[in-house]
Amino acid sequence: EVQLVESGGGLVQPGGSLRLSCTASGFTSSNFQMSWVRQAPGKGLEWVANINQDGSQRFYVDSVKGRFTISRDNAKNSLYLQMNSLRAEDTAVYYCARDRQCYIWGQGTMVTVSS
Amino acid sequence: DVVMTQSPLSLPVTLGQPASISCRSSQSLVYSDGNTYLNWFQQRPGQSPRRLINKVSNRDSGVPDRFSGSGSGTDFTLKISRVEAEDVGVYYCMQGTHWPLTFGGGTKVEIK
Numbered sequence: 721e722v723q724l725v726e727s728g729g730g731l732v733q734p735g736g737s738l739r740l741s742c743t744a745s746g747f748t749s750s751n752f753q754m755s756w757v758r759q760a761p762g763k764g765l766e767w768v769a770n771i772n773q774d775g776s777q778r779f780y781v782d783s784v785k786g787r788f789t790i791s792r793d794n795a796k797n798s799l800y801l802q803m804n805s806l807r808a809e810d811t812a813v814y815y816c817a818r819d820r821q822c823y824i825w826g827q828g829t830m831v832t833v834s835s
Numbered sequence: 836d837v838v839m840t841q842s843p844l845s846l847p848v849t850l851g852q853p854a855s856i857s858c859r860s861s862q863s864l865v866y867s868d869g870n871t872y873l874n875w876f877q878q879r880p881g882q883s884p885r886r887l888i889n890k891v892s893n894r895d896s897g898v899p900d901r902f903s904g905s906g907s908g909t910d911f912t913l914k915i916s917r918v919e920a921e922d923v924g925v926y927y928c929m930q931g932t933h934w935p936l937t938f939g940g941g942t943k944v945e946i947k
Binding site: 755757764765766767770779780781782815820821822823824825826827828 | 872876884886889895931934936937938939940941
């Protein structure tokens with residue numbers, strides 16, 4: 721079964737850091753671009769970042785540039801999102817999704833930024 | 836950035852009746868390879884989003900044929916031929932042509 725499982729969410733203070741992980745199973749993730757998408761409580765979907773198959777190209781939404789870093793470890797079929805200098809407005813469920821067109825989604829992991 | 840504008844925001848529908856959601860982009864979504872990367876997603880209450888339609892009109896695997904997508908350039912439509920109870924949720928369009936990728940604001944489909 722094709723599946724994505726996110727982990728690493730939690731409560732963090734403003735200015736703090738968190739690293740999210742996404743593990744893929746049922747397919748070879750190295751064959752696909754991967755994306756992170758977030759959804760603030762009660763709000764719509766917002767694309768956050770994308771990485772190509774070998775990690776040589778990365779794209780970000782302006783609001784996270786310089787603070788978030790997307791990376792991957794193809795040997796581990798894993799995708800990561802390093803989040804630094806977190807703000808209250810980063811509070812959201814973070815989903816990983818397969819490929820640029822977001823075909824397969826994980827169940828999401830909740831990130832809460834609050835003092 | 837490409838702005839994706841969906842309408843209506845809310846769509847009350849009678850069971851068995853059709854429903855239509857509009858999505859307009861602020862610029863053409865035709866990519867350099869000739870494809871138009873416009874996707875539709877369904878998010879049922881309490882669930883992760885699920886992609887229904889890719890490249891304007893291609894239904895993803897397992898998606899009922901009552902869902903159809905159409906459009907071109909900057910104007911796109913998702914239609915449900917006969918709404919069923921399981922179709923309740925929020926529907927989003929997303930353009931995958933230009934960076935940053937962008938979503939529409941969502942349309943909430945509910946049963947009258």
